[in-house]
Amino acid sequence: MSGKEIRRSMPLFPIGTVMQLTDLTARQIRYYEEHQLISPARTEGNRRLFSLIDIDRLLEIKDLLDQGVNMAGIKQLFMVKEQLTTMTEKQTEKAKPDLTNEQLRKLLRNELLHSGRLNRSSLRQGDISRFFH
Amino acid sequence: MSGKEIRRSMPLFPIGTVMQLTDLTARQIRYYEEHQLISPARTEGNRRLFSLIDIDRLLEIKDLLDQGVNMAGIKQLFMVKEQLTTMTEKQTEKAKPDLTNEQLRKLLRNELLHSGRLNRSSLRQGDISRFFH
DNA sequence: ATCTCATGTCAGGAAATCTAACATGGTTTT
DNA sequence: AAAACCATGTTAGATTTCCTGACATGAGAT
Numbered sequence: 001m002s003g004k005e006i007r008r009s010m011p012l013f014p015i016g017t018v019m020q021l022t023d024l025t026a027r028q029i030r031y032y033e034e035h036q037l038i039s040p041a042r043t044e045g046n047r048r049l050f051s052l053i054d055i056d057r058l059l060e061i062k063d064l065l066d067q068g069v070n071m072a073g074i075k076q077l078f079m080v081k082e083q084l085t086t087m088t089e090k091q092t093e094k095a096k097p098d099l100t101n102e103q104l105r106k107l108l109r110n111e112l113l114h115s116g117r118l119n120r121s122s123l124r125q126g127d128i129s130r131f132f133h
Numbered sequence: 134m135s136g137k138e139i140r141r142s143m144p145l146f147p148i149g150t151v152m153q154l155t156d157l158t159a160r161q162i163r164y165y166e167e168h169q170l171i172s173p174a175r176t177e178g179n180r181r182l183f184s185l186i187d188i189d190r191l192l193e194i195k196d197l198l199d200q201g202v203n204m205a206g207i208k209q210l211f212m213v214k215e216q217l218t219t220m221t222e223k224q225t226e227k228a229k230p231d232l233t234n235e236q237l238r239k240l241l242r243n244e245l246l247h248s249g250r251l252n253r254s255s256l257r258q259g260d261i262s263r264f265f266h
Numbered sequence: 267a268t269c270t271c272a273t274g275t276c277a278g279g280a281a282a283t284c285t286a287a288c289a290t291g292g293t294t295t296t
Numbered sequence: 297a298a299a300a301c302c303a304t305g306t307t308a309g310a311t312t313t314c315c316t317g318a319c320a321t322g323a324g325a326t
Binding site: 014016026047 | 313
């Protein structure tokens with residue numbers, strides 16, 4: 001994991017700040033956590049602490065909800081996207097040509113298995129980090 | 134003010150987070166505020182909220198204290214530095230040659246007026262923003 | 267007409283922070 | 297050496313923020 005990623009995953013923000021930054025209510029944020037769309041860290045005293053990555057993700061959730069995707073759909077999307085990034089990374093360190101096809105197939109199979117009608121999602125990069133230079 | 138500066142001056146962090154980030158106690162942070170070395174924003178409920186700039190400044194204060202500079206000295210240093218930046222900015226938008234000398238004189242006069250023995254300060258750029266890409 | 271889903275709202279409790287005051291151990295100053 | 301000063305520790309009581317859990321609600325799906 002790069003230094004940059006470490007920094008972006010550092011839990012820094014209390015829920016109040018995140019509410020302002022994302023324009024979501026506490027209820028919404030907790031609800032998304034309940035449905036495992038985010039997993040903010042906790043302080044010793046059990047308060048949520050959010051990272052930049054968490055905040056990006058919340059913005060993405062907001063976007064997808066606006067587009068009519070429901071919790072389950074968003075969850076699937078995130079899983080697929082994560083797999084995709086994981087594979088892209090692996091691919092970066094190996095040869096491209098045939099792995100690509102394998103991976104594509106895997107991806108498609110995955111989508112088909114679990115109600116695979118999610119692909120018209122935006123895949124927009126929520127990006128709160130523009131808040132920092 | 135550039136967008137970047139706006140972002141860096143956005144009040145986001147509660148004192149607990151700042152304590153961890155700077156390795157200062159709450160007492161220390163409040164004491165520095167009492168002496169007007171920082172002016173964190175406040176929530177509606179009067180809780181302090183710190184910006185990246187505040188945090189940078191706290192790290193700088195820590196450095197200077199380690200080097201034996203006291204509150205008053207740090208305060209002077211910050212004033213001089215601010216004047217310097219202000220002038221540098223003004224200078225950027227105007228001609229350089231003769232203004233530079235005028236400004237230098239101003240700076241020196243300022244230093245001489247108020248116990249001008251502060252110049253061996255580090256002028257180190259405290260930089261918490263390395264925490265963000 | 268009922269059910270589900272995302273969200274609002276409220277209550278009671280716990281954690282984090284606030285201010286103010288007094289304590290303390292090094293440095294200066296007298 | 298005694299007194300004063302400075303940066304920080306510590307404690308107390310009050311206030312704010314956040315927590316979980318429960319119930320309420322309105323728009324869509326069934």
